[in-house]
Amino acid sequence: MDWQAFALTLKLASLTTAILLCLAVPLAAWLVLGRSRWRAVAEAVTGLPLVLPPTVLGFYLLVLLGPLTGFGRALTSLLGHPLAFSFGGLVVGSVIYSFPFAVQPIVAGFTSVDGSLIDAARLLGAGKLRLLRTILIPLAGRSLLTAAILSFLHTMGEFGVVLMLGGDIPGATRTLSLVLFNQVEGFDYANANRTALMLLIFCVALLTVVYARPKSLAAGARHG
């Protein structure tokens, strides 16, 4: 078992999940409460990683963050090193790739909140931020948990983007899924089995949390 890769994978998944929640909650609120004509475009762009091959996304990110583009060169001069083939680049790629897994459950959760409650809060003077803080988040708490777990697990298991954008640098960009790939390629099936089993158990355990429907959070979604 490659514990260094395991720790790096956990670090990547945790950081990606935290960033995703910070971005996805306000975006989901805008999609649900907003009246902008750009909502449909935003939803389409958000859902793009669901249908795009990870290698395509990884390739474009590699080009964008590398020395071939002005943006990549500016970023490199700002950070002092290229973002591609670094842990930072991996985080950027993971955030983009797992974006729909965070946004869509939260949008579904916010949409399920009774419109009459939102109307009541607006009439009582709640602006969008207060509406989000006092009504949407408390009543759609379960969807936030679902989004966090799905984003975490999706990041843990991603392969294409990690390989394209991060390469395979031990301690910096080598995650468990890359370790598994290397073990299978080297016909080390015993260790590959351990790595795969580890990922499998981790995923089943966390998904059980999603489907177990904790009462304290599920209760919030039912109102009337």
Place this chain on the structure above:
Amino acid sequence: MVEVDLKARRGGFQFEVACKFAAPWTVVFGPSGAGKSTLLRLIAGLELPEAGRICIHGQYMTDTEIRLRIPPGRRMTGLVAQQPALFPHLSVIENVAYGLAGRVDLGRQTKQQRIDAVLELVGASHLADRSPKRLSGGEAQRVALARALAPRPRLLMLDEPLSALDAGSRDQILTSLQGWLAGENIQTILVTHDAADALATEAEVALIAEGKLTALGPASEVLAIERERLLARLNCGQTRPARPVRKSKAK
């Protein structure tokens, strides 16, 4: 005074209402689906008209020509609908306090006094610490009314807000509410499809049918036909021959 001149397309009919609600207590009367609730939602700012303007106490809230749209929370209006829409994760007292949370001009003590006063007015003081999930339909409607009253709106709109209460309790609340609203100088628009409710209040009545305002004036004039119909029904009931009483077998 509330002035409206609105055009909106809703549910298969064209909604077109232009009038002034000047009386302290106006009853909007009409059959189900006539556009009564739409009128209140447009005034509250929860819906947008295709064209028109809304002016509440001299201040324009909506004017489609200049793309003016004051958000619902800044119109100082209260709307209580048939569905109480209490926040299920907050207690009754937290629900009532919700509209006062952003009021920096009021001290904590004043806010508490207001909450206590409105809960007492609707007879819900004993429910203060309860969760909305443990309230009956009538209790929930009382709390929803208290929540709308706590911020002291300039205009209160009631869309059949006490339908879950029995007639006695409803009359009792409406009577005390009318006095309280008059004291606080809060203009009220009450929606009903029950002619008896409209006639009982002695208020100005606006008659709406198929999205159009067909009459506006004193209840006795506007609802004269409805009044005759109700009286005819009452007389008919009184003159109906009494059914023969069957003798009970068990003695």
